[in-house]
Amino acid sequence: MDKADTPKNGPAICVFCGSSFGTDPAFGEAAQAIGAGIARLGARMVFGGGSPGLMGVTARAAREAGTGVLGILPDFLRAVEPPLTQGEITEIVPDLFVRKQQLIARSDAFVVLPGGLGTFDEFFEVLTAAQLGVHAKPIVVVNVNGYFDALDALLRDTVRMGFASQTALALYTLADSAEAALSFLKTRL
Numbered sequence: 001m002d003k004a005d006t007p008k009n010g011p012a013i014c015v016f017c018g019s020s021f022g023t024d025p026a027f028g029e030a031a032q033a034i035g036a037g038i039a040r041l042g043a044r045m046v047f048g049g050g051s052p053g054l055m056g057v058t059a060r061a062a063r064e065a066g067t068g069v070l071g072i073l074p075d076f077l078r079a080v081e082p083p084l085t086q087g088e089i090t091e092i093v094p095d096l097f098v099r100k101q102q103l104i105a106r107s108d109a110f111v112v113l114p115g116g117l118g119t120f121d122e123f124f125e126v127l128t129a130a131q132l133g134v135h136a137k138p139i140v141v142v143n144v145n146g147y148f149d150a151l152d153a154l155l156r157d158t159v160r161m162g163f164a165s166q167t168a169l170a171l172y173t174l175a176d177s178a179e180a181a182l183s184f185l186k187t188r189l
Contacts, residue, residue, distance in 0.1 A: 011189045012070070013038050014046040014107035016122040017054040018115030019081050027114045028057050030144045033178035034111055035061025041186055042067075046107050048099065048122075049073030049090050050081025054113055059084055072102045100125050109138040109185055112172075114147045123151075123172075130171045131164070138188040139172040140181045148174065 015038075021028055035058040038045045045062040048055055049071030059069050069088035073081065074095050083090040093099050096118075104126060112123045129135055141148050152174055158164045175181035 010042045010044055010067075011108040012044045012046045012106055013041070013109045013111060013185065013189075014103050015055075015058050015111045015113060016048070016103075016115060016119045017058060017113035018119055019048075019050050019053040019055050020116065021053050021057075022114050024114075024145055024147075026144050027054060027147070030142055030178040031057040031113055032061045034058055034113060034142065034181065035063075036065040037178060037182040038062050038111075039065030039067035041182065041189065043108075043185075043189060044068040044070065046070045046072070046103060048081070048103070048118075049083050050077065051084045052081055054115065055081070056084065058113065059088060063088060070106065072099050072106075074099050104129060104135065107137065109189060110140070111181055111185070112139070112141040112148075114142075114144055120151070127168070127171055131168050138185065140184050141172055141174050142178055142181045143174050143176055144178075 015034060017031060031054040039062055044067055047059055063069050071083055071088050071090040073083055073090055073092055075092050093102060100122060110126050126139055159166055159169060173184050175184055
């Protein structure tokens with residue numbers, strides 16, 4: 001299946017987020033708002049394919065709001081992060097590396113919600129690819145209740161200490177809410 005075969009028409013927005021819920025109910029509220037907001041933008045959702053945690057919340061909200069959802073799930077995670085049972089297309093791939101390649105290739109923009117190590121890995125993958133000129137797709141980080149403050153500070157310190165150029169900071173946008181993230185995307189798609 002190629003990008004043209006993903007559900008519905010319109011741009012595809014990839015969402016990176018946790019397969020857990022986290023400790024703050026605001027994380028789930030933001031995930032719900034992003035999923036529904038993707039549909040309101042006339043876009044489709046692409047994500048890691050699992051049903052648990054914020055991933056499932058976001059995908060169900062997008063689906064319930066009437067947009068297409070494409071999940072890309074590594075085969076070995078099927079038992080740990082089972083796919084949604086209805087309303088999405090799930091593509092099974094051999095490993096995490098292929099998953100990330102497909103997520104990047106099939107998406108027109110990226111939204112990063114709170115999550116763990118996998119979410120950070122995916123964020124850095126798309127940020128590094130943007131820095132190297134592999135893509136020029138928008139990246140928006142939803143900083144729910146300051147969750148990504150430390151990440152933003154780390155990146156600013158990386159620039160300050162000479163390991164990345166100042167232009168790296170312009171490759172992502174830190175949004176204070178799901179609504180701010182969706183407003184940003186509306187101007188970029």
